[in-house]
Amino acid sequence: MTGLVFAVVILAAALHAAWNALVKGGADKSAAMVAVVVGQGLFGAALLPFVPFPAAESWPYLAGSVVLHMLYQVFLMQSYRFGDLTQVYPIARGVAPLLVALTSAFILGVTFSSLEIAAVAMISIGIASVSLVRRGDGIVQGKAAVLALITGCFIAAYSVTDGLGARQAGTALGYYGVLSALDAVIFAGLARVWRPGLLGRSIALKRTLFLGGGASFIAYALVVWAFTQAPIALVTALRETSIIFALMIGVFLLGERLSLAKVLSTALTLAGAVLLRVGRA
Template sequence: MSTLVFFAVIGAAILHAAWNALVKSGADKKVSMGAVVLGHMPIAVVVLFFVPMPALASMPYLAAGILLHFGYQLFLLKSYEKGDLTQVYPIARGSAPLIVALFSVVVLGVQLDMLQTLAILIIGGGIISLALVRKSDGQQNAQAARLALTTGLFIASYSLIDGLGARLAGTSLGFYSWLTIGNGLLMGAYLGVGARAALKTIVTKGRKTFWFGGGASFIAYSIVTWAFTQAPIALVTALRETSIVFALLLGVFFLKERLNLMKVFSTFTTLLGVVLLRFAK
C-alpha cells in the first residue's frame, strides 16, 4: 500500500467517525441517519457531470451495493438504539476486516504476507474485544453486540462488492456517486412510508447533519472506494477501521460516554495493527 493511499484512508476514517458521532448524538436516530444518507445526493448529482458512466459489467455490483448499504444503515440504527457509540461502533467495524480478509484469501485467492495478515488480525481483534465492555449496571449488552455483529456482516459484504464493482466500473467516483443516489432513493422511500415525521424534520432541524454529515460521509467513502482500486480490499478495510480511535475520542469527549481500561487497551491494540500495516509490503 502506497503512502498516499495509507494516509488518504486514515483521513477517511476520521470523517467516518465524525458522521457516526453525529448520528449517535442526535435525539432521533432516524432523522440523523436519513439526513446523512440523503445528504450524499446533492454532491453525487454534481459529481456525475464530471465523471464517466460506470462500465456495464459493474452494474450488478452497483445494484447489490445499494441494497447492502441500505441494510447496513438499518442495522446500524437498531444498534445505536441499544448500545453506546463506543460499544456498537467498534464491534460493527472490528468484525468487518476479519470477514473481508477471510473471504479475500479463501474465495478470491488474494495473497497476503505474514505481516499484513498479522496486522489485520490485530486490528480486527483489538476492536472487537470491546464486545466485552459492560453497561453502567454491570451487565453485558448482548443485544447491542448481536446487532452490531450483524452490521459488521453488512459492512464486510458491501466492502467486497464495492471494491470489486469500482474496479470493473473504470471510475470509482462515478460508481460510488450512482450507488449513493440509489441508496438515497431507498432511504427516502423508507422514511416516506414508515417515518414521515422524520423525513419532514430533516428539512428543518436536520439541515446541519444533512450538509455536514452527508458531506463528510460522501467524501470519506469516496476515498475508500478509490483506495479499493489501488490496494487489496482486505488491507483498505482494515485500515479504514482506525476510525475506532477517533470514534472513541468523540464518544468520550463530546458524547460524555464512559472511558474504561478495556477501551484504552482496544485503542492501543488497534494502533499497533496500524503501525504493522504501515510497514507491511
C-alpha cells in the same frame, strides 16, 4: 499500500467516525441516519456531471451494493437505539476486516504476507475488544451487540462488492456517485413509507444533512478509490481504525466513560495499523 493510499484511508476513517457520532449524538437517531444518507446522495448527484459514468460491467455490483448499504443503514440505525457509540461501533467495525480478509483469501484468491495477516488480526481484535469492556460497567446491551454484529456482516459484504465494482467501473468516483445517489433516493422513499414524517424531520436536520452527509460521502469516496489501488481487505482493515477517532469523540464530546481497557484496545488497533503499513511497505 503506498503512503498516499495509507493517508487517504486514515482521513476517511476520521470522517467516518465523525458522522457516526452525529447520528449517535442526535436526539432522533432515525432521522439523523436518514439525513446522512440523503446528504451523501446530494453530494453524489452533484458530482455526477463531472465524472465518467461507470462501465456496464459494474452495474450488477451497483445494484447489489445499493441493497447491502440500505440493510447496513437500517441495522446501524437500530443498533444506536439500544447501545452506546463505544459499544456498537467497535463490534460493527471489528468484525468486518476479518470477514473481508477471509473472503479475499478463500474466494477471491488474494494472498497476504504473514505481517499483513497479523496486522488485520490485531486491528480486528483491538476494535472488537473495546466493546467487551462494557461488561465491567455492568451495562452491556445484548440487543445492541447482536444488531451491531449483523451490521458488521453487511459492512463486509458491501466492502467486497464495492471494491470489485469500482474496479469494473473504470471510475471510482463515478461508481460511488451513482451508488450514493441511488441509495439516497431509495432509502428516502422507504423512510417516508416506513415512518410518515421521518423524511421531513431528517431534512430539517441541516447540520447532519450537510456536515454528516458530506463527511460520509467524502469518507467512502476515498475508500472506494483506495479499493482500486490496494487489496480490499487491507483497505477495509485500515479504515476500521476509525475506532480510535470514535473513542475520542465518544469520550470527549458525548461524555461516555473511558477506561484503561479501552485505551489498551485502542493501542492494539493502532499497533495493527502501523504493522499493516510496514507489512505492505
